[in-house]
Amino acid sequence: MALIVQKYGGTSVGSVERIRNVAERVAKFKMLGHQVVVVVSAMSGETNRLIALAKEIQKEPDPRELDVLLSTGEQVTIALLAMALKDLGLRAKSYTGAQVRIVTDSAHTKARILSIDENRIREDLASGHVVVVAGFQGIDEAGNITTLGRGGSDTTGVALAAALKADECQIYTDVDGVYTTDPRIVPDARKLDTITFEEMLELASLGSKVLQIRSVEFAGKYQVKLRVLSSFADEGEGTLITFEEDSMEQPVITGIAFNRDEAKLTVLGVPDKPGIAAHILGPIADANIDVDMIVQNVGIDGTTDFSFTVHRNEMKKALDVLAMVKSAIGARDVIGDDRIAKVSIVGVGMRNHAGVAGMMFKTLAQENINIQMISTSEIKISVIVDDKYMELAVRALHQAFGLDRSPAA
Amino acid sequence: MALIVQKYGGTSVGSVERIRNVAERVAKFKMLGHQVVVVVSAMSGETNRLIALAKEIQKEPDPRELDVLLSTGEQVTIALLAMALKDLGLRAKSYTGAQVRIVTDSAHTKARILSIDENRIREDLASGHVVVVAGFQGIDEAGNITTLGRGGSDTTGVALAAALKADECQIYTDVDGVYTTDPRIVPDARKLDTITFEEMLELASLGSKVLQIRSVEFAGKYQVKLRVLSSFADEGEGTLITFEEDSMEQPVITGIAFNRDEAKLTVLGVPDKPGIAAHILGPIADANIDVDMIVQNVGIDGTTDFSFTVHRNEMKKALDVLAMVKSAIGARDVIGDDRIAKVSIVGVGMRNHAGVAGMMFKTLAQENINIQMISTSEIKISVIVDDKYMELAVRALHQAFGLDRSPAA
Numbered sequence: 065m066a067l068i069v070q071k072y073g074g075t076s077v078g079s080v081e082r083i084r085n086v087a088e089r090v091a092k093f094k095m096l097g098h099q100v101v102v103v104v105s106a107m108s109g110e111t112n113r114l115i116a117l118a119k120e121i122q123k124e125p126d127p128r129e130l131d132v133l134l135s136t137g138e139q140v141t142i143a144l145l146a147m148a149l150k151d152l153g154l155r156a157k158s159y160t161g162a163q164v165r166i167v168t169d170s171a172h173t174k175a176r177i178l179s180i181d182e183n184r185i186r187e188d189l190a191s192g193h194v195v196v197v198a199g200f201q202g203i204d205e206a207g208n209i210t211t212l213g214r215g216g217s218d219t220t221g222v223a224l225a226a227a228l229k230a231d232e233c234q235i236y237t238d239v240d241g242v243y244t245t246d247p248r249i250v251p252d253a254r255k256l257d258t259i260t261f262e263e264m265l266e267l268a269s270l271g272s273k274v275l276q277i278r279s280v281e282f283a284g285k286y287q288v289k290l291r292v293l294s295s296f297a298d299e300g301e302g303t304l305i306t307f308e309e310d311s312m313e314q315p316v317i318t319g320i321a322f323n324r325d326e327a328k329l330t331v332l333g334v335p336d337k338p339g340i341a342a343h344i345l346g347p348i349a350d351a352n353i354d355v356d357m358i359v360q361n362v363g364i365d366g367t368t369d370f371s372f373t374v375h376r377n378e379m380k381k382a383l384d385v386l387a388m389v390k391s392a393i394g395a396r397d398v399i400g401d402d403r404i405a406k407v408s409i410v411g412v413g414m415r416n417h418a419g420v421a422g423m424m425f426k427t428l429a430q431e432n433i434n435i436q437m438i439s440t441s442e443i444k445i446s447v448i449v450d451d452k453y454m455e456l457a458v459r460a461l462h463q464a465f466g467l468d469r470s471p472a473a
Numbered sequence: 474m475a476l477i478v479q480k481y482g483g484t485s486v487g488s489v490e491r492i493r494n495v496a497e498r499v500a501k502f503k504m505l506g507h508q509v510v511v512v513v514s515a516m517s518g519e520t521n522r523l524i525a526l527a528k529e530i531q532k533e534p535d536p537r538e539l540d541v542l543l544s545t546g547e548q549v550t551i552a553l554l555a556m557a558l559k560d561l562g563l564r565a566k567s568y569t570g571a572q573v574r575i576v577t578d579s580a581h582t583k584a585r586i587l588s589i590d591e592n593r594i595r596e597d598l599a600s601g602h603v604v605v606v607a608g609f610q611g612i613d614e615a616g617n618i619t620t621l622g623r624g625g626s627d628t629t630g631v632a633l634a635a636a637l638k639a640d641e642c643q644i645y646t647d648v649d650g651v652y653t654t655d656p657r658i659v660p661d662a663r664k665l666d667t668i669t670f671e672e673m674l675e676l677a678s679l680g681s682k683v684l685q686i687r688s689v690e691f692a693g694k695y696q697v698k699l700r701v702l703s704s705f706a707d708e709g710e711g712t713l714i715t716f717e718e719d720s721m722e723q724p725v726i727t728g729i730a731f732n733r734d735e736a737k738l739t740v741l742g743v744p745d746k747p748g749i750a751a752h753i754l755g756p757i758a759d760a761n762i763d764v765d766m767i768v769q770n771v772g773i774d775g776t777t778d779f780s781f782t783v784h785r786n787e788m789k790k791a792l793d794v795l796a797m798v799k800s801a802i803g804a805r806d807v808i809g810d811d812r813i814a815k816v817s818i819v820g821v822g823m824r825n826h827a828g829v830a831g832m833m834f835k836t837l838a839q840e841n842i843n844i845q846m847i848s849t850s851e852i853k854i855s856v857i858v859d860d861k862y863m864e865l866a867v868r869a870l871h872q873a874f875g876l877d878r879s880p881a882a
Contacts, residue, residue, distance in 0.1 A: 080529045114549070120489045122556040129559070132567050133552035136545035140523070143542035147531040150538070158541050162571065163616055207572055 066231035067099045067189070071199065071221030074108035075238045076295035077141050086236075086295065087148035090194055094154060099189045101228065103199045103221040104145055106137025127172035131201075131211045134173075135161070138198035138217070146196045156194040159184070161201035161209075166220065168202035168210045175202060175210035177219065180227040197224060215276030222279045226286035233288050234302075235275060240294035241303035242267065242274050244467035245320040249455050252468035256318065258304045263318045266410040266444045280305070316420060317411035317465040322458050324405045324451050326356060327379035328436065329372055331386060333396030336368040343393045344370055347385050353378045357406070357439045357446065367396070371437055373448065376402050404436065405454035408446040409461060421445050427464040433457050475640035476508045476598070480608060480630030483517035484647045485704035486550050495645075495704065496557035499603055503563060508598045510637065512608040512630040513554055515546025536581035540610075540620045544570070547607035547626070555605045565603045568593070570610035570618075575629065577611035577619045584611060584619035586628065589636040606633060624685030631688045635695035642692065642699050643711075644684060649703035650712035651676065651683050653876035654729040658864050661877035665727065667713045672727045675819040675853045689714070725829055726820040726874040731867050733814045733860050735765060736788035737845065738781055740795060742805030745777040752802045753779055756794050762787045766815070766848045766855065776805070780846055782857065785811050813845065814863035817855040818870060830854050836873040842866050 070090065077083050086102070093100050114133050118125035125133075142158035149156035164185065168175035185195045199217025202210050212219050218235055225233035240255060242264070247253040259267075261284040268277040274292055283290040284307065293302030334340050341360060348355060358372045374382050379400050386398040414420040424445055428435060433456065437448035449457055462468060479499065486492050495511070502509050523542050527534035534542075551567035558565035573594065577584035594604045608626025611619050621628050627644055634642035649664060651673070656662040668676075670693040677686040683701055692699040693716065702711030743749050750769060757764060767781045783791050788809050795807040823829040833854055837844060842865065846857035858866055871877060 080526070083530065117489070117549075117553065118556060121492065121553050122560045126556050126559050129552040129555045129567055132555070132569070133549060136548045139545045139548070140526075140542060143538040144526065144530050146538045146541070147527060147535050150535050151531045158538055160541070160618075163618075209569075209572075 065097045065099065067101070067228060068093060069101045069103065069221050069225040069228065069230045069233045070236060071103040071217055071234065072105065072236045072295055073217065073238070074105040074111070076236050077104050077145065078108035080144070082295075083141070083144050083148050086145060087152055087154075089236075089295070090149060091152050091154055094194060101185060101189070101195045101197060101224055101230070102145065103197050103217055103224060104138060104141040105199050105217040106134075107141055110137040110140070128208060131172050131175075131209050134211050135198070135201040135209050138200055142196045142198045146194075149194050149196070154194055155192050156196060157188050158196040158198075160198045161220070162203040162207075164197055166197075166202035166223070168204055168212070170204040170206070170208065170210065172208075172210055174213040175204070177202060177212070177223045180223055182224070182227040185224075185228065212278075215278070218276040218279035219282055222282045222286070222288050222290065225288045225290075226282065231289065232291055233283065234291045234293055235279075236293050236295035237274060238294065238296060239274060239292075240297050240300050241292055242305075242319070244318070245322070245458055245462055249322075250320075250459050250462045250468075252462065254468060254470065256303050257301065258306050259318055260306055260412050262443055263410050263412055264305050266408070266441070267319050267321050275305075315411060315466075316413040316417045317409050317467065318413070319410050320407065320458055320461055320465075320467070321410060322405060322407045322454055324454065325376055326373040326404060326406055326448075327376045327382075327400060327402035328404050328448060329374065329379070329382055329386065329398065329400050331370045331390075331393070331395045331398050333367045334370055335394050336366055340368075340370065340393065343389065344386070345372070347389050348372075348374070348382060351381060351385050353382050353385070357437055357448065359437045359439065373404070373406070373437070403451045404448050405451040405457075406446055406448055407454060407457045407461065408444055409465065410444045412443050414443060414445075423464060424461060427460050428457055431456055431460050433460075474506045474508065476510070476637060477502060478510045478512065478630055478634040478637065478639045478642045479645060480512040480626055480643065481514065481645045481704055482626065482647070483514040483519070485645050486513050486554065487517035489553070491704075492550070492553050492557050495554060496561055496563075498645075498704070499558060500561050500563060503603060510594060510598070510604045510606060510633055510639070511554065512606050512626055512633060513547060513550045514608050514626040515543075516550055519546040519549070537617060540581045540584075540618050543620050544607070544610040544618050547609050551605045551607045555603075558603050558605070563603055564601050565605060566597050567605040567607075569607045570629070571612040571616075573606055575606075575611035575632070577613055577621070579613040579615070579617065579619065581617075582620055583622040584613070586611060586621070586632045589632055591633070591636040594633075594637065621687075624687070627685040627688035628691055631691045631695070631697050631699065634697045634699075635691065640698065642697050644688075644699065644701050645704035646683060646701060647703065647705060648683060648701075649706050649709050650701055651714075651728070653727070654731070654867055654871055658731075659729075659868050659871045659877075661871065663877060663879065665712050666710070667715050668727055669715055669821050671821055671852055672819050673714050675817070675850070676728050676730050684714075724820065724875075725822040725826045726818050726876065727822070728819050729816065729867055729870055729874075729876065730819060731814060731816045731863055733863065734785055735782040735813060735815055735857075736785045736791075736809060736811035737813050737857060738783065738788065738791055738795065738807065738809050740779045740799075740802070740804045740807050742776045743779055744803050745775055749777075749779065749802065752798065753795070754781070756798050757781075757783075757791060760790060760794050762791050762794070766846055766857065768846045768848065782813070782815070782846070812860045813857050814860040814866075815855055815857055816863060816866045816870065817853055818874065819853045821852050823852060823854075832873060833870060836869050837866055840865055840869050842869075 165181040199220040574590040608629040
């Protein structure tokens with residue numbers, strides 16, 4: 065008998081029929097003798113509907129009240145799922161975040177979990193109940209309702225699994241696991257049976273979007289066994305996210321991530337002297353613009369070009385900020401380009417293998433794809449290319465690194 | 474400076490625009506220097522939408538989970554109203570029933586309020602906030618979410634006014650006060666400036682539907698000054714519900730209530746002996762059918778006819794029960810009639826005036842309306858008539874008792 069925490073996202077509970085399907089899946093695990101805690105999101109579309117309603121009332125909705133509003137989304141789902149479970153003859157009980165006492169800090173709309181009182185859930189599990197918990201929400205010390213931000217239901221699932229010392233935390237989604245890359249772009253993309261936490265972190269932050277990055281960090285910190293599965297397929301083991309690098313030989317590259325969310329800003333001809341990065345990025349940070357990649361080359365003739373990427377929606381804002389500081393930093397010009405894409409190869413295996421970067425650049429060169437920016441970390445290499453080459457780059461790299469072949473082969 | 478509790482029903486908060494109107498009305502009271510606590514219902518239609526959703530999942534939704542589900546309706550409204558108040562530059566804070574700690578018993582879907590912790594609200598009022606509270610809901614001692622049943626938001630308003638010792642509890646609705654009868658039937662119907670609690674209780678239970686009967690009882694018990702007003706009209710003092718019979722002369726009759734919700738059942742030719750009423754009504758009660766009027770005539774030749782009324786929807790069920798007990802009680806026959814209407818005249822003045830019943834019966838006789846059943850209490854006389862005469866009966870009585878004339882005239 066195991067204690068399993070299952071998390072179902074908005075699509076998995078998006079209709080009465082799908083809620084029934086979730087109940088049936090939960091029932092199967094219960095029949096096998098497991099104890100089950102289920103974490104659910106709001107029905108798909110509901111959170112957006114509520115946000116739109118709020119914005120009709122107040123252009124920038126008050127964060128405290130927005131949390132009161134948005135938390136109703138999951139509350140509807142927990143009640144409906146508990147009913148569906150009871151309709152199958154199971155014992156079931158729903159809890160809001162406040163009822164569990166998922167205590168968070170007071171940062172409304174992006175709160176962080178401080179503690180979870182798991183006693184009530186344990187009692188219910190001991191008396192044979194399925195416990196259904198609202199994801200995404202909590203309560204602060206003063207009793208105000210808080211939410212964890214988009215994707216926060218994953219975090220709730222992992223945090224509950226950690227608090228309950230669950231045997232496994234299963235994240236049900238609309239894909240059946242983590243793939244070497246997006247199968248819509250590379251038909252040969254292969255589902256991974258396992259992936260390390262570090263790789264998952266890099267893939268998640270790079271846009272694979274299977275799992276919320278905070279939940280992965282959380283799982284790593286508390287050593288929660290995390291598994292990604294499909295709530296639509298009946299079979300399959302999904303992808304298990306492991307803490308330790310496997311003792312068996314690792315493939316060099318595990319997966320390829322990509323996105324078109326970013327824009328590149330280049331400050332041309334700035335004096336190559338200490339403090340210039342701070343002079344450029346300080347005002348950007350003050351304007352609350354997040355920066356992703358940053359590249360500065362060694363200067364020639366005393367000046368250098370400085371490039372960085374921001375979210376595509378913030379390019380205009382970033383350009384406005386740079387226009388204001390341009391003369392102060394003595395730059396020749398400032399240009400923005402939002403027709404770029406970022407492609408990254410990720411794998412813990414590259415630690416022990418030289419030549420991975422060379423292989424990546426050679427592959428792109430063979431396809432005549434110009435690399436605009438390069439950024440590397442221990443287990444990841446990212447490049448910025450013209451966005452029209454994105455799919456081509458991903459396919460070429462997928463084949464070059466043999467991701468279509470099973471590692472056992 | 475007064476402390477005012479205002480309650481707005483579902484129609485008054487039924488759209489973004491109406492929520493804004495409520496915020497503006499609240500702002501006016503705040504500008505006059507009053508402290509304001511606002512209790513709101515779910516946006517109109519929302520509770521029915523949620524119930525329909527629940528019934529799709531479970532034919533008879535689990536009461537605990539239904540309360541978790543339904544309580545989201547008011548939670549949406551409190552957040553939106555607090556946003557609208559903030560948008561007007563006011564300080565505002567919303568609270569669910571659980572957050573206030575409106576503690577109820579554990580009778581899900583029809584819980585009763587046991588206690589209210591008003592400290593947090595007092596603190597917020599002292600610091601200049603408008604406090605917005607979700608009506609209709611509370612929490613039991615074990616922390617389960619409960620609801621007070623339909624119309625429970627009125628009860629929340631009155632209970633909060635009692636706990637806070639508010640100067641007045643204003644119930645905003647879509648009518649501008651309590652009328653002598655329904656103006657749609659009698660165009661001369663007159664708005665009452667005041668009405669006693671007892672009269673209000675009789676009128677509410679008889680179908681005037683302006684105020685929830687439980688909230689009126691509550692207000693009487695805790696001596697809360699209750700006023701019914703329109704949330705759509707800008708002017709008007711509404712109707713004040715008073716505890717004490719006015720020292721000034723009371724009109725004989727205050728109002729006329731009526732409904733077509735009932736059906737009449739008659740058990741013919743039962744032996745006229747002790748215990749017969751219990752033999753008939755016992756099985757009816759066992760079948761959970763509520764009985765309203767009961768009439769038994771003095772028997773002739775050892776048998777009597779026994780009549781009572783039930784809700785129209787339960788006539789068939791009641792007939793089935795009677796069919797089973799018919800032979801056991803030795804009745805000749807059982808008949809049901811759902812083409813009846815109940816018309817009642819109400820007024821504390823009838824205590825001191827003889828001949829009110831006679832006047833009522835004479836008036837109906839003049840219109841050739843046959844009376845099928847009569848039932849009287851200290852301040853009310855109800856008759857059952859053929860339902861096609863209902864409007865005629867109401868109009869004739871309204872005129873006969875001079876309800877179209879102001880009492881001062």
